[in-house]
Amino acid sequence: MAGRIRDEDIALVRERSPIADVIGEYLQLRNAGGGSLKGLCPFHDEKSPSFNVTPARGLYHCFGCGEGGDVIRFIQEIEQLSFVDAVEHLAQQAGIQLRYEHGGRSSRGDQGQRQRLIEAHRAAAAFYAERLLSPGAQEGRRFLSERGFTRADAETFGIGFAPPGWENLTTHLRKKGFTDKEIITAGLASQGRRGAYDKFRNRLVWPVREVTGEVVGFGARKLDPEDDGPKYLNTPETPIFKKGHLLYGLDLAKREIARNRQAVIVEGYTDVMACHLAGVPTAVATCGTSFGEEHAKVLRRMLLGRSNQGGEVIFTFDGDAAGQKAALRAFDETHGFSSDSFVAVQPDGLDPCDLRIQRGDGALRDLVASRKPLVEFVIRSRIVEHNLDTNEGRLAAIDAAAPIIATIRDAGLRQEYAKDLDKWTGFMDERQVLRRVAQHMGRPEGERRPARGRPARRCRRPGRPMSPPTTCATLHCSASARR
Ligand SMILES: [Zn+2]
Structure with missing residues (x-):
């Protein structure tokens, strides 16, 4: 031994x-x-x-x-x-x-393998950062300045440049004593017929850090339009790079997330930078994967600080169809998320980075401030799929949205959303809407009493026999938020 x-x-x-x-x-x-x-x-x-x-x-x-x-x-x-x-x-x-x-x-x-891989990443990050200042990185520097980022901003986020060529980083790491096997295991190089070759070439690279601040991988954007690789290339899954729980920017954002009881989920590396620089220091992004259960758990542990009150998780999305789809997927995935979930949609379809360039820092803070409850967003998305000019259309819209409302655990809140649904569809019959919602809950009449006075304190699990016992912690449950 x-x-x-x-x-x-x-x-x-x-x-x-x-x-x-x-x-x-x-x-x-x-x-x-x-x-x-x-x-x-x-x-x-x-x-x-x-x-x-x-x-x-x-x-x-x-x-x-x-x-x-x-x-x-x-x-x-x-x-x-x-x-x-x-x-x-x-x-x-x-x-x-x-x-x-x-x-x-x-x-x-x-040394243990993990430590070796971390050290290889530290060396790689330093190598890339230094190359960003080299004459060959002109295109990369232009990309950053066009997006409103200064040299100091690049340093804050550790941005670097992976030069063109097949062996720049690999050779550098070999000289530092790393084996090809280590470099490949780290995801920094790929295995070719004649040995290891650089994974990232002629790309701008963002170091992705663990919550502890250690670099464990990179996100890399291509600079040459002729390059037929993907626009963004991320480190593959490695022993230290786990996409399922990594959130870009979390090392910088975690204190603010805990303090402000808020986390803002954006889509890309430049969006995280734009938010932090514009005074939204709680922004994070996933690394080439959609927001999932593991990400939610990581954030929840950051949000639940001094008290048990859950914080706000705000998803930002484009107003376009893809953005809507992403929001709806987030809705599915945030069930079981005890914090309240919100959506901030930029109607012009500008991502946070572009929004900051075109309208300034204030516009980005306004975007976050304009957040709407995710459940409202989802209900409205269901409604707009129907023609509200006809009785048939209005009724169809109500039937499409009622199951969503039926999932809200807090009876008072459920009632309010049912009233909203009536209003938003122009149906003009609250009782009928409430009845439709109740049908989806499989509940008897007594549930639909008006929510005057105290909201429900105990969680009301839906009557369906299959519902898991953990539902009291799902979205908008007053029981979990007040405990
Ligand atoms: Zn435990």
Whole structure:
């Protein structure tokens, strides 16, 4: 067994990695009294915090799923790392030079794979960033300045340039001691018949960082219109690049997301930049995939901070058909999302980056401020598919939208949306609309009493026998929001 990390170094890593700070990178912790902190457990699904951290003892424990241990164990579990990888990860963050048994400094073979891949990315990011200033990167610099980004902005986001040619980065990394296998595993090069060749060529590159700030991959935009590759090329799935949960910009946005109780989901790397620079520092984007359940979980842990009140998740979409489709898909995927979901639609179809260029920073802040509840957006999308000039059309619109309203858990809110549906369709018969909604819930008459006074406190699960017991945490449920 070569390369065991010395025990005293492991102890030092524990000592220099305050557990509350380390865990606080992944979830919001709030005071739980008695010297302990609590938050939403990252290891199981929950809506109220049962994950406890006791800084004085350097331990965490979840009363929900039983997970627990010290800071190293936490990193092992959350990053899915071996013990050695986890210690190296923490040592890196704390600036500790580890020593190994059988020989002073760490030699390559001793290090865990993850650490090697992270180091390759650090070297690659530095290489690309330096190339952005080279004469060959003129096109890349022009792309940025045309989109309103300065050199300082490029530095803030670590933007770089992957030069044309097949082996620029690969050669650079080989000289730094990385093997072809490591470079390929990292997704920085592909395997060709005569060895490794650069994955990104003649592209502008955005480093994608983990929530901890480590670069784990890149998004790369082509600069040459003749290039027949895709406009955006992302790092493929690797041991450290997991598209399903990565959110571009989250390392920069996480504090603001927790503070403002708001996260804004945009589509691209330049949109994230535009938002942050325009005073919307809570913007993040997925990396070449649609917003999914894992992304929602990551955000939820950031949003549920000092109180249990969920924050706002605001999806921005183009007003065009594709944007609408994306919003509807988000609606499907945010079921089970305890935070309230909103949509901000730019009617001209301008994405946040273009909006900032054409109308300035204020327009971008206005776009976010103009958000509408996602459920309203979805109902209206259903309505416009029908001809409201005829009785048949109005009735069809109501039947199309009623199932949506029936999914709203809060009886008071459901009633309000039913009234809105009546108004928006010009049906002029609230009771009839309410009856239609109730039919979709499979509920008896008594449910439809007016929502005066207190809104429902207990969650009302729909009468359908198949509904899962977790529905009280779904969209717009007052029970979960108030607990
Ligand atoms: Zn748990």
